[in-house]
Structures are given as C-alpha cells and as structure tokens.
Amino acid sequence: MIQPLDRRIIRTKQLLREALMNLIEEKGIEGITVRDLTEQAGLNRGTFYLHYRDIADLLEQSKTEMLHGLLKIHDKLNPKTGIDDNFEKKKEAMALAMFEYFADNHRFFELMLGPKGDPSYIDQMKKFLKKIHYENHLRIQPNDANLLVPRDYLIAHAISSTLGIIQHWFESGMNLTPKEMVTLVKRLAELNPLQLSGLEKSSVEK
Incomplete structure (x- = not known):
C-alpha cells in the first residue's frame, strides 16, 4: 500500500x-x-x-524510469516458446502493451526521440529494441547457416524499422490506436512491398 x-x-x-x-x-x-x-x-x-543532484540527474532518472517500464513489459510478456500459435499471441500481446505504454507516456517519448530530445536516448532505445528482436529472431531461426543474410543485419533492419515507425507515429499525432499499430507492424513484417501496395495478393486478412 x-x-x-x-x-x-x-x-x-x-x-x-x-x-x-x-x-x-x-x-x-x-x-x-x-x-x-x-x-x-x-x-x-x-x-x-x-x-x-541537478537537471542532468533528473533527466537521467526520468529516462531510466521510462525505459524500465518497457523492460518490465518485456520481462512479463516476452514469449519464451518456439514458433507456434502461443508464440505469436504472446508476441502480439507484448507489442500491444508496449504501444499502450508509449501512448500513456507519449509526451516524454515524443520529446526524447524528437529533434529537441536527447540523442543518447535513441541509442538506449536501440539497445532495448535489439534485445527484443534478437531474442525473438533467435527463437524463430536459431541456425545461422540457414539465414539468407547475416543475423546482425536482419536485427539492424528490424531496429531501424521499429524505431522509425514509433517516431512517425508520434509525429503523426498518434492517429492510429495501439491496437491498429500492432496490426500495422505485423503487416509490415509479414508482407512484401508489392503486397503492402495492393499489387500482389496475400493470405493475410484485412
């Protein structure tokens, strides 16, 4: 209490x-x-x-507390199973919880990840996203020999895409709900550019 x-x-x-x-x-x-x-x-x-102690200490503690909130969501909802229905459901639940967290604390993240924010916080966010993407991808494909491109490039691509989407969401005034953002991210991950442009059919339901 x-x-x-x-x-x-x-x-x-x-x-x-x-x-x-x-x-x-x-x-x-x-x-x-x-x-x-x-x-x-x-x-x-x-x-x-x-x-x-000073302004820098307030800023650093605020950054740490906000990032800690994301880590708590990750540790609680991170899927620990292999590729099955349970894995996908847990992954989507974690993504939804994170987008809701971003929405609840949008002013902080929008400022910190924007032009007036702290460039070092973008690096911290990248490290956090690397942890998520690396763990998930390792469960999807644990064998490096089967990869078509090096794993570090796959992870770098995923980090850049995720961070860019989050920043654009803030810049767009969060015109999509957290649930809609989860659907958007899933489509971007599963479909190729032609399918996303409606020029090629896909099996993903709209």
Missing part, C-alpha cells in the same frame, strides 16, 4: 518531470536551470535537491 509520504514524493517527481518536458519543448535540453524548473513546477529549490 502506498503511504501518504510516498504519494507526495511521486507527485513531486511528476511535477518536476512535467516541468522538465515543458521546458525541453520550449527551449530544448541545453540551458535549463534549476530555477527555471522549480518555478515551472511551482516548487522550491530545496524540494528539488531532495530528489536530484
């Missing part, structure tokens, strides 16, 4: 994170001061220093 003190701490950190997002959106990461932040959040400097 969350105690009143814990609730106050959580609320204080939320206010500071929201203020940080407002300032990043307004002026970018560089140049934000503790004074700017606390005035934006309606808190005093002493309260800030109870939880963070």
Whole structure:
C-alpha cells in the first residue's frame, strides 16, 4: 500500500518531470536551470535537491524510469516458446502493451526521440529494441547457416524499422490506436512491398 509520504514524493517527481518536458519543448535540453524548473513546477529549490543532484540527474532518472517500464513489459510478456500459435499471441500481446505504454507516456517519448530530445536516448532505445528482436529472431531461426543474410543485419533492419515507425507515429499525432499499430507492424513484417501496395495478393486478412 502506498503511504501518504510516498504519494507526495511521486507527485513531486511528476511535477518536476512535467516541468522538465515543458521546458525541453520550449527551449530544448541545453540551458535549463534549476530555477527555471522549480518555478515551472511551482516548487522550491530545496524540494528539488531532495530528489536530484541537478537537471542532468533528473533527466537521467526520468529516462531510466521510462525505459524500465518497457523492460518490465518485456520481462512479463516476452514469449519464451518456439514458433507456434502461443508464440505469436504472446508476441502480439507484448507489442500491444508496449504501444499502450508509449501512448500513456507519449509526451516524454515524443520529446526524447524528437529533434529537441536527447540523442543518447535513441541509442538506449536501440539497445532495448535489439534485445527484443534478437531474442525473438533467435527463437524463430536459431541456425545461422540457414539465414539468407547475416543475423546482425536482419536485427539492424528490424531496429531501424521499429524505431522509425514509433517516431512517425508520434509525429503523426498518434492517429492510429495501439491496437491498429500492432496490426500495422505485423503487416509490415509479414508482407512484401508489392503486397503492402495492393499489387500482389496475400493470405493475410484485412
């Protein structure tokens, strides 16, 4: 059970994170001061220093906490079976939970992965996506000798595609629901460009 003190701490950190997002959106990461932040959040400097050393510490902790949320989803829903109906269902459930998480925290991820964000966070996201794609692909095809292209190139392609889709989703104002995004990603993974363009028939139901 969350105690009143814990609730106050959580609320204080939320206010500071929201203020940080407002300032990043307004002026970018560089140049934000503790004074700017606390005035934006309606808190005093002493309260800030109870939880963070400086702006960089607040940003780093926020990035870590947001990424940790994705890792929790991965660890809970990551399919550990081989290629069967259960594997595909679990993979889709994990993808849906992640898109819902992105939607719930869209302002943070949109800013961090956008032009005013932190370039290092894109690298962290790539490492996280590499973990997911590598584990899933290794279950699909554990034998490197059967691959038509080197595994690292397959994984690099998957990472680039996934990250690009997420960024475009944010840039488009999240005009598709998380469930629609799962369907979109599945089609992109399973169909070739001609099928996706409607120039070649596929067995995937619309």
